[in-house]
Amino acid sequence: MTTELTSLKEHYLRCVRCGQCRSVCPVFEEIGNETATPRGKVFLAHMLAGGELKADAEVARKLSLCLLCQACTKECPSAVPVHKIITAARCRLAREISNPLQKLVFREIWARPSLLNISTRLFRGCQDLGLTGLGRSLGLLPPALDLAGRLPRRPARCYIREITKAEGAPKMRVGYFLGCTTNLLFPNVARSTVAVLSRLGCEVVTPRDLKCCGLPQEENGQIDAAETLEKFNFAAFQRQGVDAVVTDCASCFAALKESIAFKGMEIMDLSSLLNDLLAGREIKKSSGTTTYHDPCHLAKAQGITAAPRQLLDRTCAAFIEMPGANNCCGSGGTFSLYHYDTSMDILDKKISSIKETGAEVVATCCPSCTMQIRHGLLKNGLNISVEHPVEILAQSLGISFKA
Structure with missing residues (x-):
């Protein structure tokens, strides 16, 4: 707060x-x-x-x-x-300072899942009709709109039950905080998180009424809106009686970990939990070379750098450290929307570091970083995929999803 x-x-x-x-x-x-x-x-x-x-x-x-x-x-x-x-x-x-547009976006649309879903569907419809591409080519729309990439047909919410049973004897009841960006842009990350936790013996609770973690509101000055969201989300998990809460989004993790509303609840790092659950278990390693980008909200804000790398060591045949792995990629949540050119200049350095490794996959634990790095790789014509460590683990465990 x-x-x-x-x-x-x-x-x-x-x-x-x-x-x-x-x-x-x-x-x-x-x-x-x-x-x-x-x-x-x-x-x-x-x-x-x-x-x-x-x-x-x-x-x-x-x-x-x-x-x-x-x-x-x-x-x-x-x-x-x-x-x-x-x-x-x-x-x-x-x-x-009165800023009606900022208040509309962060206090109304972003804070209300129904309005955020409608906005996303409208944007996806415009993509399907070619309107966003036309607007960009005519210079009528900002280049930052390209960061989202092609939006998926269905959000993660459509695939995930509120209660996902553990495979075998349950070890713990875990609350899963499904963040806005993961839900709307990266549904397979969410599906992988829930499926992997279930496979490893966790009963996974994903409350249907969750809202935004509040970080975008706080970073844009709407602190009272952020506090309301934090209290709402805490109550949603409290009603479910979970042992701990995890999330696959570094920004959401930082928001929950630092929230006064969540002080009475254990917020666990996903990679750390997965490493514990995998103890003594042999899993198949992926082919190819993988490198890792440290999200600022995980590495600098929470000091977590080793756990994601340990998870990648378990799942990747070859892991190579990139130069400046903990340097910011230039996304900064909404920073890339407000200051696109500066954001891209910062991103160029990250892309150069990735190229230097020769890796085929970039792993990171933040959907905002994923968007940013994916955008930079596409701009540079590089055929390198960006994946969450939990997606790589899911593949190693033989978990796959139909479209």
Whole structure:
């Protein structure tokens, strides 16, 4: 949950403008302007909190130039939580500057599964009719729309029961948080997650009434909407009496793990749980070479880097580490929509790292990263697939799905 900007005073006053954050900020590396540095944004937030700076569209634009990747927070020698300060500043700006479109998207459409599903079906219909392609070719639609790729015919919800029984004697009752992007864009990731957990002895509960995790709302300043969603989702799992909650989305995992509403519930990393469940079990390894991209919300926000690699070592015949595996891919959730060109410049470095490995598959645990990297590979004409580690595990266990 986001803290009020004024209550973070002791933190932003610790910033001594040393500039260490400049060396790790992917946005500053591309823009090269001081206001794009983490320390520059902390200074803007400081002035905004003290009333020395007026809340306006230009300040909002400058503070939007952040991926919230947390590289600066991890690097800061003064332990300044830069990402929390920037998020709090965005919340302050959202209250003081009217933005009807942003409120419509994040408070109404994205927060209501029925409206989000309708919007997705409309977009898919436009794709089928060639309208999105025409709009892009005429320059009437933004290039960021291509990030979603070709939308699947059916979301994951159509395939997953609310209760999926364990194969054999049940070891635990696991709540599965099905995130918006996985549900709407990557249904086979969700199907793999549920099927693998079931195969390995878990009863899987996927509440029908789940909503967005609240992270997109929080990152775009709609903090009260985010808190409402968190409380709603917690109640949905609490009613089901689950032992723990897992998710295949790194961003959803970070949101749940850091949510005050979920403090009384165990949130488990999916890769770590799968490694435990696979202990002593021999599985078939896939052919080809695989590399791995660390999602920021998993590696930097939660410090989880080893478990996904251990899972890939179990399932892949050849694993090769890419240079800068934990460098941000430039997606940043909605950042790539607001700042497409800068996002693509950051992505180009990630694509170069992937090419250097010679891998046939890129694995990652975040649907947003999957979209971004897939987009970059297609733009560069590279025939490299992007898969979730749980999909690779499903294949190793002989689990497949009909279209």
